[in-house]
Amino acid sequence: MSKTYNCVSCKAPLEENLVICRVCQALQPIYSEVSPFRYFGFDPQFDLDELKLEREYLDLQVVVHPDKQAKRSAEECEYAKSHAIKVTQAYETLKDPIKRAQALMHLKGIELNLETHIQDPELLQQTLERQESLSNLSSKAAIKAFIDESEVAEAIVMQELSQAFRESNFDAVPERVAALRYAQKLYRDARMKLMHLTS
Numbered sequence: 188m189s190k191t192y193n194c195v196s197c198k199a200p201l202e203e204n205l206v207i208c209r210v211c212q213a214l215q216p217i218y219s220e221v222s223p224f225r226y227f228g229f230d231p232q233f234d235l236d237e238l239k240l241e242r243e244y245l246d247l248q249v250v251v252h253p254d255k256q257a258k259r260s261a262e263e264c265e266y267a268k269s270h271a272i273k274v275t276q277a278y279e280t281l282k283d284p285i286k287r288a289q290a291l292m293h294l295k296g297i298e299l300n301l302e303t304h305i306q307d308p309e310l311l312q313q314t315l316e317r318q319e320s321l322s323n324l325s326s327k328a329a330i331k332a333f334i335d336e337s338e339v340a341e342a343i344v345m346q347e348l349s350q351a352f353r354e355s356n357f358d359a360v361p362e363r364v365a366a367l368r369y370a371q372k373l374y375r376d377a378r379m380k381l382m383h384l385t386s
């Protein structure tokens with residue numbers, strides 16, 4: 188069971204986000220120990236409703252915006268300032284699958300090192316070959332095809348990472364995260380190469 192937080196003003200349990208009480212609309216103080224998941228009212232899991240995340244983010248941004256604090260106490264205005272920063276940080280963590288994976292592992296007591304390289308020799312070989320093949324491409328059509336393939340490859344790694352979390356197979360996470368980082372890099376490199384050809 189995760190810890191329950193109560194509204195500092197009306198004492199109602201905060202069932203959604205930890206920014207504002209939906210019962211009395213009071214702004215809440217920041218609890219530094221809270222994960223970005225709980226902060227936004229999500230269960231701590233890798234698969235995440237991205238539409239809901241976008242909605243919550245936009246909603247909370249409005250809630251903590253300086254222009255919306257006219258009727259609030261000085262204390263709440265201070266909370267709003269701190270939340271304005273934390274809302275964005277938490278959103279960026281949840282939105283990025285690699286940061287999200289890192290935050291989840293942190294909750295499990297495991298610090299994920301994002302500098303870790305792919306360990307599986309076969310996967311590493313494949314990745315290096317893909318990098319090599321990209322450097323040999325010179326036509327726009329070939330690079331576009333490479334980008335399409337890279338998108339598929341990235342989606343597959345995302346599925347594998349999601350599965351590792353669903354099955355609580357945390358040992359598999361660092362390798363999948365490393366593979367995702369490589370896949371994202373290949374995709375970015377290919378996009379960059381295409382941009383330079385087009386311009």
Ligand SMILES: [Zn+2]
Nearest residue numbers: 194197208211
């Ligand atoms: Zn309240």
